[in-house]
Amino acid sequence: MPGISSRTIYWPFVIFAMLCALASTVHASDNQPRGEFQGAIQTEYPDWFKTSFMELEEDILEAREAGKRLMLVFHQDGCPYCNIFVERNLAQKDIEDTIRSHFDVIEINMWGDREVTSVEGQMFTEKRFAEQLKVQFTPTVLFFDEQGQHALRINGYYPPDKFRLALEYVINKKEQQQKFSEFMASRYQEPESESQADLAARDYISGDATMLGELAADNKPLLLLFEQSDCSNCEALDQQVLSLEDSKALMAEYNVVRIDMWGNKTVTDLSGRETTERELSKALNVAYAPTLIFYASDGQSKKEVIRSESWFKRFHTQSLMDYVASDAWQEQPNFQRYLSARAEHIQESGADVNIFD
Numbered sequence: 001m002p003g004i005s006s007r008t009i010y011w012p013f014v015i016f017a018m019l020c021a022l023a024s025t026v027h028a029s030d031n032q033p034r035g036e037f038q039g040a041i042q043t044e045y046p047d048w049f050k051t052s053f054m055e056l057e058e059d060i061l062e063a064r065e066a067g068k069r070l071m072l073v074f075h076q077d078g079c080p081y082c083n084i085f086v087e088r089n090l091a092q093k094d095i096e097d098t099i100r101s102h103f104d105v106i107e108i109n110m111w112g113d114r115e116v117t118s119v120e121g122q123m124f125t126e127k128r129f130a131e132q133l134k135v136q137f138t139p140t141v142l143f144f145d146e147q148g149q150h151a152l153r154i155n156g157y158y159p160p161d162k163f164r165l166a167l168e169y170v171i172n173k174k175e176q177q178q179k180f181s182e183f184m185a186s187r188y189q190e191p192e193s194e195s196q197a198d199l200a201a202r203d204y205i206s207g208d209a210t211m212l213g214e215l216a217a218d219n220k221p222l223l224l225l226f227e228q229s230d231c232s233n234c235e236a237l238d239q240q241v242l243s244l245e246d247s248k249a250l251m252a253e254y255n256v257v258r259i260d261m262w263g264n265k266t267v268t269d270l271s272g273r274e275t276t277e278r279e280l281s282k283a284l285n286v287a288y289a290p291t292l293i294f295y296a297s298d299g300q301s302k303k304e305v306i307r308s309e310s311w312f313k314r315f316h317t318q319s320l321m322d323y324v325a326s327d328a329w330q331e332q333p334n335f336q337r338y339l340s341a342r343a344e345h346i347q348e349s350g351a352d353v354n355i356f357d
Helices: 013-023 027-031 056-065 080-090 093-102 126-132 160-171 180-187 196-200 209-216 232-242 245-251 277-283 314-325 335-348
Strands: 069-075 103-109 115-117 123-125 140-144 150-155 222-227 255-260 266-268 274-276 291-295 304-308
Touching: 056 069, 056 103, 056 115, 056 140, 080 093, 080 160, 093 103, 093 160, 103 126, 123 126, 150 160, 160 180, 180 277, 209 222, 209 255, 209 266, 209 277, 232 245, 232 314, 245 314, 255 277, 274 277, 291 314, 304 314, 314 335
Parallel strands: 069 103, 222 255
Antiparallel strands: 069 140, 115 123, 140 150, 222 291, 266 274, 291 304
């Protein structure tokens, strides 16, 4: 799928949405066949999920009385990442047995209209509740402790080996002892892959992390790419997404800085203060390689707009790049709504959209 310059498409986002609606009435569009929408997969959620009245304080109490904790799974129709979460993760017997023994699980449709009563006693529809919690990716998995506080939140799909560790972290109440990033550092091991030197030598990297303070002060948006050596997922992200020419065209809008999340090299933080790569990763709560953190183009604010700390393919990753570089996030704070509008526009241009490519 060719790269699309969203600085033109989303200026501003509201005008773009109006143009999309207008395009369907223009006769010239008859000469341009509409692209196909591909990759959507419907998912049947396990029948062992809890049937709930969606009163979360009561659900937490019932879970606590059973010696369990509450787990919410936010999803949406057609989400391929939700599908692999159910069919690849939850279908594995050890994972299912672990969850059923230690959690009550409730599914929430991030666009649904069922009523949800929050722990604080506020009433929302499912979609307003997801909006209140700033759910940007599906699946998002939210674990509560016995007092109704968040023990852990997973934004996006985690593969089975990593998800098992997340379950272990919550089951053993590790949130009372250490950050999830520290727990993962001590437990999660990647299979051998390319070397750290190979990872650093990419033509889309703007500069060394020693230049981070300087690059952060620039008026270009900033993309921090946290990786580690011997990282198969980092290699897959590079080869399957970032090294593609249309991805590079989008990244040309950014200052891109690669950071070894376990490195001891002296670098600068966003304010120009000296630190190490490891300490910077810890300060930013980076728990997993690769993690992408996107910052706004205003060098003075250094505002984090959105981050990807889970497994995404080309369409979603490129859309994240476009979302921030185009400033669409300022008009549309909900990434999923933006994603739908971007897919619609690409289809109107005659190109196919595969959300699982």
